Amino acid sequence: MDVVSPELNSLLPDEIMDTEAIEDIPQSQPDGNAVQSEPGDDTSVPMETDTPAASGNVNLCPDAAPTEQTQTLTTSAPADSTFSISTGSQLPISISSVPSPLLTLKPSMATSTATTRTTDSVTGTTVTTSGLQKLTAPFTISAANHQIILNKVASSQATEAAKSAASQPQVIKQDGQKLLVTAIGKSGQPIVLQLPHTGNKPGVSQTVGDSKSPAPQFKVVTIGGRSELKPVAGSAGNQVTTLQAQQLKTVQIAKKTPTSSAAPIKFIITKTVNSKGLSPQTTVSPVIAGRVLTQNSPVMPPRTITLSEPHNTSIQSIPGKKIAISPLKTPSKVTVVSVASPTSNASQKSVTLPVNVALGQQILTVQQSTSASPVKVATSQTTTQNIKPVQSVAVGGVGGSQFKTIIPLATQPNVQQIQVPGSRFHYVRLVTATTASSTGQPSGPSTSSIQTAKPMVVSTGAVRMSVPIVPAQTIKQVAPKPLTSAAVVTTTQTQQRLIMPATPLPQIQPNFTNLPPGTVLAPAPGGGNVGYAVVPAQYVTQLQQSPFVTLASSSGFPASTAIQTQARLPLNGLSTAETTSRPRKPCNCTKSQCLKLYCDCFANGEFCNNCNCNNCFNNLEHETERLKAIKTCLDRNPEAFKPKIGKGKEGESDRRHSKGCNCKRSGCLKNYCECYEAKIMCSSICKCIGCKNFEESPERKTLMHLADAAEVRVQQQTAAKTKLSSQISDLLMRTAPVISSGGGRLPYTFVTKEVLEATCECLLEQAKKAEQTHQPQAEAERLILEEFGHCLMRIISSAGKAKADCASINC
DNA sequence: GAGTTTGAAACT
DNA sequence: CAGTTTCAAACTC
Structure with missing residues (x-):
């Protein structure tokens, strides 16, 4: 298996992580001309395509590596030229992030936009600047432990401070602005970024309409592709228009320059919303390929600024690209491929594009719906203008027991895992782009950089991108109420990259039915033809451990349900709740090197992570061995990586063990029995002896009752603890003022x-x-x-x- | 935590 | 395919 050279590896992260370039962005054109900050544009790695995954100065789609990444967006420009989001308009940006990401914002003058990277998902940071309001002090947005903390710290110490923080939501007041940030991390806690306006002016007039205030500048954050000036299509109200002498500044986040000749594709930066924000186990699979900066103006439908350039097309047309695939958090998940036609202009209506791809027994459904997981960003300030809901993209309704990511690819592709030493990206080498199906939706050439409330489009040309991990991502900035001037930037990005060309990977041939859970189908380069490259999900599961974090408003996450559902599909017959509530147990393998089915991690198609195993080969560092082991297992049993608990025969229980158990001494009433462990009864195919795991079994009933009672006790205890803790906290809160006073x-x-x-x-x-x-x-x-x-x-x-x-x- | 039991996976 | 061995989880003390 080919491994990306260290040189290349070093290049990729550097580009992504390069914050130097972003900092000190020359403000040579403060007068309102769009300024592109493309620090590293020239150094783009030829091997990388401009996939939805964010790459560039600001890594919006970082990998899931545990290490912290600090990215700094610095706008040293004058107030009138800083990266600002106009008041009264919203820029939802959902950004995929890495674990423990730090984002330092150093708004030197007027306004600033913070992009936060977190472990689970990327979230857009909403920075609202009202007219003359200025952020004079740098503040840091850090996301660690699935939380995003905004700290008002010195610029030099912003990073460190951000690292140390990250445990509790904080409210930051700065110059009358308030940032309330909560995080959605793995824990699923909602991240709310709220910037209530304290200013007196309505949001719209403050930035855009206020003649006294400096002309608002819009800095477009380009997640992919080279940055370029994106004139903001202005419209009524506080729309940002070039005529308004607004300065559009483009910050190149992904500096990869798409080399493809395909028409540029616009991506809407969406926000990954965790449906169950409160669920600690929530996995928001950040996958989004869309990169669009949307703005909500009270008067007009949310405007979408396309930040990305053609990226997918480059994948197709340029061989030799590698795709870094985001890890899947758990096997048994279905990665939803969000494919939307970029041509959609309907800003107010939800777009549902179900795409069902039968994969053996699995169905991959792709849906985009605005209603699925809306993210609301709201500020306390109200404006007279009505906000139209930003078109949200929701991916939901995924059925299937396994998590698979499908990336359109040329047919008969050869997929090869490429490990980049030191890189937290997982690369897949795609080979053999050939003719393909018509599943891909042709995307028209991107005609404008700004789109109004367009659905997230991940498709490029005729190719669709499916990115693992991303649950429904929806930006729903529905503010029926008067709007705020707060600008919300939400960016969701995929962590995929294409690195081409790829050499054939003989040992692994795409097999839709037998691959381990979490199979990823990678898009293959190909002119307009769509195919699927199958990449075993376990290759990407490790990265998945640290999904993105999404910033959302405190107003709630109505759409999060869809995401949750999507991200948490039944595993081995277990209910979603079961799978979500139980983190995978760390293995303790000592002799199998975690490359045999003895190892639960391996069997589940996951990398070992935080395990207690010895001599583990189930990791990125031993991909070759791992691939070989997978192949061996599949040779031995093509069903090896399929869920053992499946649907039974007609008239039988819905769930049953696919092979049946062979218990002899446990009576099938202990966890030794796979049936019992899966909380299902033994079936006719079981070959167990002395089975007591059947419906009428008194022993089984007794055990069930005991288990239920125990569970109730645990729940009661937990509730009591929670209540007590709450009471204590409340008491302390009430008494604190007395004491302090x-x-x-x-x-x-x-x-x-x-x-x-x-x-x-x-x-x-x-x-x-x-x-x-x-x-x-x-x-x-x-x-x-x-x-x-x-x-x-x-x-x-x-x-x-x-x-x-x-x-x-x-x- | 160490030792035992258990049954699936691996091997012959 | 059957029998045996290996292995790691489940279980017991």
Whole structure:
């Protein structure tokens, strides 16, 4: 298996991670001319295509590597030329991110837009600048541990501070602006970025319409392709128009210059929304290929600024490109391929483009719907203008038990995993682009850089891109209410790259039915023909561990459900809830090198991650061995990577073990039994002896009851803990002001360690007395309680006295 | 945590 | 295909 040379490897991340280039963007044209900041444009790696995955100065689609990546967007330009988002308009940007990403924004002057990278998904940072409001202090947006923290820190320390932070949502006030950010990470916690407007002016007038304020500049963040000036198509209201002397500044995020001749494709930057924001196990598979910057103006439908340039086409037309495929978080997931026609102009209507691809027993459905997972970004400020919902792209309704990513590819492609040492990207070498099916939707040439509320389009030319991990991503900036001037930038990107050309990978031939869960179909280069390259999902699962984080408004995530559903498909017959609630157990393999089906990780098509295994080969560093092992397993059993729990025969239970168990001693009532473990009953195909795992089995019923009771207890305990914790927090919150204000201390604050010890001694002494006097237990308890009451009274009395003393001396 | 039990996977 | 061995998880103490 070919491995990308270290040189190339070094290039790729550098380009992506290069923050130097972004920083100190020359503001040579502060007067409003679009300025492109393409620091590394010339250094684009020829092997990379401009896929939806973000690449470039700002890595919006980072890989899932655990290491932190810090990216800084610095706009040192004057207030009038900084990367700003116009007030009254919204720029939803959903950005795929890497784990523990840091994004430092150094808005030196006027406004700034922050792009945050987080572990799970990319989120758009919404920065609202109202007219003359300026961000004078740099602030850092960091996302770690699935949370995005905005810290107002010194620019030089922004990164470090951001690293240290990242645990709690924070509210940042800066110059009257408030950023409320919560994060959606793996944990599924919603990330809310809210920038209430404190300014007096309505959002629209503040930036765009306000003649007093400097002409607002729009910096277009180009996730893919070379950056270029994107005139903002202006329209009524606060639309950004070139006529308004607005400055459009393009920040090249992905500096890959598409070499393809295909018509440029526009991507709408969408936001990956986690449907279940509160679910810690939520996997938002960030996959999006779309890159579009959308703006919501109160008066007009949200405008979409196309930041990306033709990227997919380059993949097709340029052999030798490699695709970095985002990892799948869990096997049994279905990667939804969002394919939308870029030509869609309907800004207000949801676009549903179901694409069902039968893959053996699996169906891959692609849907785009605006209603699926809308992300709302709202500011507290209200404007008189009505906001039209930004067209959201939702991918949902995926049926299937396995997570597969389908990337349009030429037929009969050869897919090869390419490991780039030190790179957190996983590359797939695609070979043999040939004629293909008509599944791909031809995308018309991108005619304008700005699109109005267009659905996310991932397709290029005739090729569709399916990116793993991305659940429904929807930008729904539906603000029926008066809008805010806050600009929301949401960017969702895929982590895919195409690195071509590829050499044939003989050992792995696409097999839709037998590949391990999480199979990824990679798009193959090809002129207009669509095919599918199949890449075993396990190759990408490791990266998947750190999905993107999406910033969303605090207003909720109505659409998150679709994402959740999509991201969490039943695994081995387990319900979605089960799979989502249970993180995969780390394996403990010692002899199998995690390359045999003994290893659960391997069997599930996942890389080992945080496991306790020894001599593990189930990782990127041993892709060759791993591929070989996979092939061996498949040779031995083509069904090896298929879920063992499937649908039963007619009239039988919906779920049953595909092969049946062979238990002899456990009675099929222990987790040794695969049927029992899967919480299903043994079926006729089981060859077990002494089976007690059937419907009427009393033993089974007893076990079920016990298990249920245990579960109830656990839930009760958890609820009690949560409640208690909440109460304590609430109490502390209420008492804190009193304490801090110096108004006095509550009695409980006098319960110091010494007081506590003394109280305990009193109680013990009372117990001793009762024991010595041979008091009955009830009486002893009464005495002890009495003594405890006395102690409490003394404490309260002391507290009151201290408070009185304090008041007497005006303390 | 160490040792045992268990059954699937791997091997012959 | 059957029997045996290997292996890692489940289980017990």
